[in-house]
Amino acid sequence: MKKPEVMLLELQELEVIIRDARSQDYQKIFPLPDSALKQLQERRDALCKELERVLGVDTVDEFRRLWKRYGKGIVIPAGGEICTNCFNVLPTALEPDPRTGLYRCPSCSVFLYMAEEGA
């Protein structure tokens, strides 16, 4: 099975595609039929369901809340010393959430995605 943070990342990528597909500026360049948008939303909803099963409803709600609030990267690589959402310094010894195993920024709560070594 995929790692939960990778699934969260995929959910975020879907949200980004959906947002662009809805924007008029994008539609001017690449017109998409309504059925395409519907297809994307269905895929997003299916992924949400799967994540609710793996991580719990609370975590998916948290994702939705953060996405609504920031509307940009809320599942971000944790490679650097600084959170790229709120620009606060991340503690060197970060503890994962014991229930989900996910890492979060202690200041703004965004999800931190652990990139592979040597990234």
Add this chain to the structure above:
Amino acid sequence: MLENLIQEDRMRMDMKARTKDEALEELVDVLNLPEDKKEILLVTLRKREAIGSTGVGQGIAIPHSRSLVVDRLEVVVGRSREGVDFDAIDGKPVHLFFLIVAPPHDGSTGYLLTLGHIANLARKLARRKDWMDISEAAAFREYLIQLAKEEA
């Protein structure tokens, strides 16, 4: 604008890919991403293709997506002599690719503006065929930049 976007080290003049998946992978390879990030980007690009091919016709395709795996706007140019079956809207094989990837937080200015510029360029390219005769990346880059400046 195009001068800054298209760089020689982001160009592949002789792509080997013959299928859609192979083409996306060959284009993404140019970005030198770590394996896990590469896979995430490919999944995203395939999702975008699944709702409608970005093969805009006349041998040109503009696969694109926002993705967190890149930290800046990236454009990769790929050309294939043999052509790739890309489910293009006119059913013709694709010989020229513009892969466009931008981070999700990149404001509308960068990503959508670039998509617009490249779509315009594709319309101009669609009316000509001489771009298949250029073999050097530097010369091809220059050709694209000049063509972009021409009046439509």
